[in-house]
Amino acid sequence: MTATEQRFREFKMPDVGEGLTEAEILKWYVQPGDTVTDGQVICEVETAKAAVELPCPYDGVVQAVHFDEGVTVDVGTSIIVVDTNPGAGPAEAPAAQAAPAAEAEEEAEPQGRQAVLVGYGAAPSSTKRRARKAQPGAAGASAAGQEPAAAAVQAELNGHAGAAVPSAPAPAAPSLPTAERPLAKPPVRKLAKDLGIDLATVTPTGPDGVITREDVHAAASATAPAAEAPAPAPAAAVATGGSEAVRARETRIPIKGVRKATAQAMVNSAFTAPHVTEFITVDVTRTMKLVQELKQDPDMAGLRVNPLLLVAKALLVAIKRNPEINAAWDEENQEIVRKDYVNLGIAAATPRGLIVPNIKDAEAKTLPQLAAALGELVATAREGKTAPGDMAGGTVTITNVGVFGVDTGTPILNPGESAILAFGAVKLQPWVHKGKVKPRQVTTLALSFDHRLVDGELGSKVLADIAAILEHPKRLITWA
Template sequence: MSTDFRLPDLGEGLVEAEIVQWHVAAGDEVTLNQTIAEVETAKAVVELPSPFAGTVSAIRHAEGDVVPVGEVLISFDVEGSDAAAAETAEKREPNLVGYGAAPRSTARPQRRARAGAAGDAVDLAVREAAPHDAIAPSAPEREPRERPRSTPPVRKLARDLGVDLDLVAASGVDGLITRDDVEAYAARTATATPEAPRGPVPPTAAPVASAAGDERIPIRGVRKHTADAMVRSAFTAPHAATFLTVDVTASVAFVAGLRADARYAERRVGIMAVAAKAVCLALRRTPELNATWDDAAGEIVRFAKVNLGIAAATERGLVVPSVKDAGGMPLLELSDAIRALAETARAGKATPADLSGSTFSITNYGVFGVDAGTPILVPGEAGILGLGAVQRRPWEHEGGVALRDVMTLSLSFDHRLVDGAEAARFLTDVGDVLRDPARAMVFA
């Protein structure tokens, strides 16, 4: 029988992907879990495995096409038990293993109570009932209702079609509303008379004229994701910035000593790793910068662990993979993790898990010879530290002037979460460790 394979739900709320490369062609025989294509989302390049064995009967999209989640990518001819398995798989909402688990329970998960360092975050909100919070006696109590269960792509489709998911009957596993359910409901209601628009229809902007030789580049993939994130950050968090220029001669000598030592030479520790370790130490004393502003819940959430985001310039654009629990790593392990993650990101192999979950970030524009800058916050984070280039300059030292290795630190922070004094304390702590790495031994 012929069966279709749709673009799976890639998780992280991603709703489309660009086909980078096909690994099969029409007429090819494929085996179970064989890689059939590579697709690029807004966060990573992902390999798509075949969910069954059979013969490729048709390729539905060409390389370079941007395909919505749930749309048919490829068709197969399968036989025997594989055909039955394919028919079952085709009825399920597509989901890529490792990029968003398939639903198992109809109950909505309860919000976990936070318990200080024992949990993932510390709840700082103090809830106090006000007199006006009381329910009026005349107001009937409404019984809470569960939100219809569906995946992000299906919810987006429902929004696009103007479908209320509360009215859609679910046919998926464990009461999941599928794409077919939404499309079927929309088709049944399509004959209804559409409501006249209320108010004037907004004018459509005229396309921008292109002069001869101009290049028009589609906004998609990492560039689109980065643009959306930067706009969201700039217009959500009130940014403030502070700067500190530090004599890092001792750190430069410390790094040179490690590289000259045969025991550590292969670890290739650099000033970036020392700065990252300094950040982790400083965040212990200024937890306000390892936090997020939860507007919906009316809470400030301080994270128990430091997941350190490392901004990396790649051929696909700027990405920020994160080192999980960086605060618990010794210097050499942290250096290895940063280097490995950066290499993975530049190769386009970082997973959505790698590219999410950071709680504080570092950007090293010093590698491009830039002295200082004002980085924009990663959405949801309280701070980001920019590292400038290490420059040999005349500098005050022990009462005189000498040539010293100097760098500028730039801290951008969310002023809702962090006051100026706290930002200054954090930056001073980072500078103290870079000025004298031995201070890390006495950091509390």
């Protein structure tokens, strides 16, 4: 590592989940010129699993921030540069170390982005690949457009320290060969994709023939009148309603982050595991009375006590009585993996989409401990601070659709799990109780299970046990 690289430290996008390859920058908490310390949170990113705050691993002064908020960045790509020795004198153009690293990786791959090995970052030779790819005479044009100090730093990073800095004036931007991929930074490529602009048709005005945001916007403006001409409508326009007038009345939301991952997981689950859903309607009047009593219990002081807590406890007792349902299907090894622990997932709706954090070893917790864990899980999810590790390793899930006034549903399994319980709304209904029709608190439960490893008998026994406990909650003691 050169002296320049030791001073100007690049912080690369880490793998904050389990094998994730990219993350979207949601918010920056620092800007160039800000002083940072080791461990200070510098930004918030959203992965396919959750929003995560990233701490800075260096002490120093921020010299460059490479990506804007809202940009999706590959794991291993440098996102910020920190001057770890600001007292050494004026910074020698740290920008020369910054964005070109990510840009070079993008430009050096005509057929697509290079795969990043999780945990190792981008290939260290990315800037050198760009130097080899340059057109004859382009090296002089590039260096001539930089300040002498910046060119010297760039030469050092490229392994050519001591090389003379050309002083010839920069020539006009070279025309791009038709077979070469147009040069543009990742945010510009995303902008072009969102606007439906083919970069091959855009005239570049940036240095070395790089396409800028302004170039893309200019191309979009130039093509707008063509949409009004009497020509066949583009396939995208036809698929979304035809005219621009219709599209102007639509709101388009990019599918990314948690929502994108959830959608893919649900598709994979629905078309991989053969789902069966069973339903049961049960009188939960006694359970609702117990909830009110527990709210006054000193041992539950400060804890959130609600019907979901007792439903969760009932499910845990039913699993203890029928442990075969707490399992997973291992397709690769052709095995059924029975779990001797229960990581209880609770489906939570957040502004970023549905997530399913889980309570680790829920079966070993007392009722007060379970209540505390549920309260913490819900609060963390609402704040958008759920860590990826809290959503990994679930074995069974509860989805509380009753909070929306919904009676029940046919829930889709969380991938890797064999069962999911839907808890419907509790409503006052006429019910036959002790031979008479009386108003009682009633709810409907739905249990979906993977029919490859859970047959009808097992699924029915589990659902019946849950219902029996909620009808007579004293079974939480006698059956536990």
